[in-house]
Amino acid sequence: MSLQNTSDVILQRRHSGKKPYLVIAVSVGLLYVLQVVLNISLRLSLTCSGGTEKIFNDVTIEEELKNLTDERDELVQKLEQYDMQLTGLRREKDELQTKLNHFDHYLKQNWIHFSGSFYYISTTEKSWQxxxxxxxxxxxxxxxxxxxEENASAHGFINVRVLSKS
Structure with a gap:
């Protein structure tokens, strides 16, 4: 082999080893360029249509935030109303429990409930004082x-008491 041929073989081997790396580098470069072009075109299409801040059915993030804030305020208001109602119901329950205890107390001592009042009929004869x-x-x-009318009512519940004892 001649010296010329030997140097050509060596040069071919050096260049043939660099060829795959060169192809990979060019391919990656083209992918980067393609990615940049796609990003720019997507950004332009969204900006031109006003879609950068759009979320659902042309509602902006600010509008959605305002809607959620208003809804939260309404729920807080309802919670306060329910709390006031609960307080009122608890007060009413306590009043009814007190009335029930009062009613029960007199009934256990043989008092008569008649026309919204309690009466005690004594069977012991005593002076007025x-x-x-x-x-x-x-x-x-x-x-x-x-x-x-009061006399008739008083006689009515006394008669009821006497008849129920017999």
Whole structure:
């Protein structure tokens, strides 16, 4: 082989080893250029259509935030209303429980509930003052009858009491 041929073979071997790396470098470069072009075109298409801040059905992020804030405020208001209602219901329950305890207390001591009031009918004969003192000791007072209607009512519940005892 001649010297010329030997140097050509060596040069071919040097260049043939660089060829695959050169192809890879050019391919990667082209991919980068393609990526840049796609990013720019996508950005332009979104910007031109006003889509950079759009989310669902042409609602902007600010509008969505305002809607969510308004909804939160409404829910907070409803929660406060429900809390006030709950407080009112608890107060009403306590009042009803007190009335029930009061009602139960008098019924256990053989008082009669008649027309929204409680009456105690004593079977012991006493003087007016002694009867009044007994009533005051029970947290009550003697019945005062000011009309015929009250007299008829008093006789009505006394008769009910007497008939129910017989």
């Amino acid at each position: 002694s009867s009044r003192d007994d009533c005051l000791g029970r947290g009550a007072d003697l019945i005062t009858i000011d009309s015929r």
